[in-house]
Amino acid sequence: MMQNFLVAYDIYNPKRLYKVRKLLYSYALSGQKSALEMPLTHILCREMIQQLEPLIENEDRVNVIKIVGKPILLGKAETLEYHKGVIIV
Numbered sequence: 001m002m003q004n005f006l007v008a009y010d011i012y013n014p015k016r017l018y019k020v021r022k023l024l025y026s027y028a029l030s031g032q033k034s035a036l037e038m039p040l041t042h043i044l045c046r047e048m049i050q051q052l053e054p055l056i057e058n059e060d061r062v063n064v065i066k067i068v069g070k071p072i073l074l075g076k077a078e079t080l081e082y083h084k085g086v087i088i089v
Contacts, residue, residue, distance in 0.1 A: 005065060
């Protein structure tokens, strides 16, 4: 089952930042710079984290936050719904 996750990151080294950003954007639905919204299954989330771990150093920060319940939406923000068999591009 797809669930919404928010991934926020701060990567110290520009070369690592490029690699981390490229990986995270492959999973992301939307976001801005270092905060991305991702519809993931728990399996996809674990896969993403396993791919991230070798790229991250002690001075970096990556927060993977599962959005539980109904989020607070402001401005143009909308709740996104995911249906089985639908591909979001």
